[in-house]
Amino acid sequence: MSASPPPGPQRVATSKRRLPATTWVGIGGTALAAGIGALGGGFWSMMIMLALVVLITAAYGLAFRRTTWLRLPRKRAAAALGAGMALVVLIGSGAAYGAAHPTSPAPADRLVTAATSSATTSAPASNSKRTHVAAPKTTRTRTPTPTPTPTPTPVVTTQLVTETVPIPFSNTTVESATLAKGASAITTTGANGVETKTFTVTYTDGTETARTLKSDVVTQQPVAQVTTVGTYVAPPPPPPAAPSCANGTYVNSAGNTVCRPEASSTAPSGASAKCVDGTYSFSQSRRGTCSSHGGVAAWL
Numbered sequence: 001m002s003a004s005p006p007p008g009p010q011r012v013a014t015s016k017r018r019l020p021a022t023t024w025v026g027i028g029g030t031a032l033a034a035g036i037g038a039l040g041g042g043f044w045s046m047m048i049m050l051a052l053v054v055l056i057t058a059a060y061g062l063a064f065r066r067t068t069w070l071r072l073p074r075k076r077a078a079a080a081l082g083a084g085m086a087l088v089v090l091i092g093s094g095a096a097y098g099a100a101h102p103t104s105p106a107p108a109d110r111l112v113t114a115a116t117s118s119a120t121t122s123a124p125a126s127n128s129k130r131t132h133v134a135a136p137k138t139t140r141t142r143t144p145t146p147t148p149t150p151t152p153t154p155v156v157t158t159q160l161v162t163e164t165v166p167i168p169f170s171n172t173t174v175e176s177a178t179l180a181k182g183a184s185a186i187t188t189t190g191a192n193g194v195e196t197k198t199f200t201v202t203y204t205d206g207t208e209t210a211r212t213l214k215s216d217v218v219t220q221q222p223v224a225q226v227t228t229v230g231t232y233v234a235p236p237p238p239p240p241a242a243p244s245c246a247n248g249t250y251v252n253s254a255g256n257t258v259c260r261p262e263a264s265s266t267a268p269s270g271a272s273a274k275c276v277d278g279t280y281s282f283s284q285s286r287r288g289t290c291s292s293h294g295g296v297a298a299w300l
Contacts, residue, residue, distance in 0.1 A: 026057070157203045160214070167193030169222040179230025190225025193218060245282075258282050261293055267300055274298045 030053045038046040169190035179185070196219045202210040245259030252258050259282040261275060262268065271280035276294030283289040290296045 029053070154204050155206075159201050159203065161199045161201045161211075163197050163199070164219075165195045165197060167195050167218065167220075167222045169193070170224045171227065172224050173227050173229055175231050176228045177230075177232050179228060179232060181230050181233050183230040185228050186225065187228045188224070188226035191223040193222030194220035252284060254284065256284060258284060261290065271300055273300055 030050060033049040033053055034046045036049065169192055171190065174187075196215075196217050197213060198215040200212045200214050201208055202212075246262045247260040249257050249259055259270065261279040261281045263279045264271075267274065267280055270282050272283055273281045273286075273289050274297045275281055275290035276297045279290075279293050280300075281290050281293070281296075286296075286299075
């Protein structure tokens with residue numbers, strides 16, 4: 001018989017167990033409750049909140065035999081053990097929280113009231129034994145009546161106040177036939193008038209509270225400003241008189257009428273040159289002057 005080969009090393013498949021979503025939700029809710037307890041009452045308040053959440057969860061698993069987010073076994077013994085531990089932690093945390101936060105003692109007036117009530121209750125029993133117990137005396141303290149503060153009387157005064165207001169002047173324009181057209185001149189300077197107003201002013205404790213117009217008078221009339229505008233237009237100059245020429249006239253190149261050269265013992269009016277032959281020229285241009293009379297002897 002052939003020997004069987006030795007068994008090889010067995011591979012054990014291991015799988016990582018992942019926590020379900022309900023467990024993470026439970027852990028988050030428990031952490032939130034613990035944080036609220038820590039903020040509200042400190043460490044012991046946080047322990048109370050943790051124990052209360054665990055106790056409720058364990059009780060639910062114990063009652064319905066279900067696996068909660070605590071991942072406790074479904075056996076009732078395990079669930080009861082978890083609930084018992086949570087209950088013990090809850091009771092211990094509550095006692096520690098009470099020791100760390102003692103309640104303030106009852107006020108003295110409440111103790112006196114309780115003692116008075118006890119004495120009143122025990123009064124019938126005492127009467128049956130014909131024992132007289134003096135009733136507690138009540139001391140009344142009178143509260144002083146506050147004296148009202150007198151309201152100050154306001155001080156009201158009146159005063160006459162005078163104010164002046166300027167009255168603007170008007171503008172007037174007149175025409176003048178002796179002043180050139182387009183020219184203007186201010187012949188009367190304007191001046192503002194003055195209006196005087198008188199008010200009766202009421203003051204209450206130094207502050208103005210009312211104002212009434214008593215009179216309104218124009219103490220100075222305004223003066224209108226007068227501006228003169230010219231309308232005169234000068235007539236055109238008369239045309240020049242026609243020259244008196246002994247030998248007649250001619251029209252030069254410029255279109256002007258000019259006297260012809262003439263002989264005279266003296267230079268006539270308007271002559272511009274004396275020719276060589278003794279005549280006088282009335283030419284308005286030096287070019288061609290005395291051209292038919294031997295040339296220019298002298299310019300005048």
